Amino acid sequence: MLANTRELHKKPLLQRTTILFWLGCGLIFLTPWLGLQFGATDLSWQQVLAGLLGEGSSHVERVVMDLRLPRTLIGLVIGIHFALSGWLLQLLTRNPLAEAGILGISGGASLVAVAAFVVGDWIQSGDNPYGGIPFALQYLPLLAMLGGLLAALTVYGLSLRKGGLSPVKLTLTGAVLAGMLHALTTGGLAFWGHAHTELVAQWLAGSLYGTTWAHLEALLPWTALGMIGVLILLRPLSAMQLEDEQARSLGLNLNRWRAIALVVAALMAASAVGIVGPVGFIGLLVPHISRRLAGSGLLVQFLMCTALGATLAVVADTLGRTIFAPYELPVGVVSAALGVPFFLYLLSRQP
């Protein structure tokens, strides 16, 4: 009887991990294709292939290579950024509600980004109401990252008591700071009150609209850095799942590793916010879904998060572009609409 139940517990788990792995690999290569094929004008798969190989018509080539391919790849990358950042933050605060938005990281990035719009507009104000925008966009990822990092370090500094850092205090401090930063951002926008607040508003809703190869180039170094960071953090993170005292008695230098994890999470979230604006739900949902599918192994969770985050962002953006074409729904809105029902389904299946 006992041996029997053991077998039952063992087998599906092994098979499941393998299946999940191949499923993840398949998804991460197949979903971008959807992003390339569908949009305001649907292409056939032959056209997409021709466009990718540089053999299509100039129209197809422009749609595939200049518009959809960079946008789809950025979708993949920001999905990974938000998902991994949320996963790290949930682990290090041991709080299932933690993500970059709740901890004030997105708020800090947004505030600095909006300030950059305003200052850009002020420097290059002229007859053209959009004069300052290109200037601001150029430096946006870097500025937003500084803002996010600053917010993260402020939260960390404020919640650091002598001797240790309590996860509860970290979450509370983050939530308060996030509220304040959001108020400042909204206030700044109202104060600015120009015609092009619309553009900023769209950015603040989390949108991949108008992203280019340049954005991808700005983002990729941070993706690489973040992934390496997560791999380095895997082992310390496994001990961080335990209570602080237990983690320390296992020999973990808790404050140091927690700070490193926080910085990596902040860099990933804030650099993505700089490109597409704050997208909340990916960072909140994908880690939960990954944990339920992958079990307790952190390496599998990490791979799962990467695959699911990328997939969800691309699928959400493709749907957002096609459902109400030519109007666009921001990726943040669609990813929430897609992710929440699935999340609730997983919750209801939990014993």
Place this chain on the structure above:
Amino acid sequence: MLRTDRLTLAYGSSDVVHELSLAIPTGEISCLVGPNGSGKSTLLKGLAGLIAPRQGEVLLEEQPLSLWSRNELALRLAMLPQKPIVPEGILVKDLVALGRFPHRKWWQRDGREDREACQQAMYMTGVEALAERPVASLSGGQQQRVWIAMALAQQTDILLLDEPTTYLDWGYQLEVLELLVELNKSRGLTVIMSLHDLNQAAQFADHVMVLENGQIEAAGTPGQVITETLLAQVFRVRGVVSLNAEGRPFCMGHGTSDPDRPCRA
């Protein structure tokens, strides 16, 4: 050897443990007993190096704990807190494997040696059959054995436990204590634990230390320490101490020693 030298531990401005000097006998089972709020948990955390002393020292091998690196200390000394929180969704084998943390650097993955240590720890605690089960789905007694397995996988020669029997049914309490005795006998493990139940301390400990208001009231073998005077003075209990078949003291409480005395806050 683990000992303290005029150790003062404090939270904020109030001392919880005051100028305490004690020595933990190596290779024996030591029990800390005392009323609630006497500083048992704080002293255990101090011994594990989790609280920095306000004054005095905790010394391991005559070296102050502050001179030990966290990792080196984790190779010598394992600590099990009173009611550890189980990480969400974690499996028994993965939790036990966390005990190997100090044996590997952050770039290393678990090797054969680590897997063997985990297997052995799970075998000794009788949880190998549960290896693939989520820890959260187990009973309190099984969970406690899994935690002990994790501490054993750490392969230290000193194990500190904060009230390992609280929240457990009677049968499970004895099971945990018998396991600790067995480990002490077979591996020479030095066990230091706080216990609520004086009779369990009397039955299982080699060395009993009585803590009251952050001071050691008495220390020695159960027979030397557990007396009717101690029951009255420290625990406010009027009772009888007799010897059982194994020559260990056995307490029977008949009532409080002075009903007029107000309860301690």
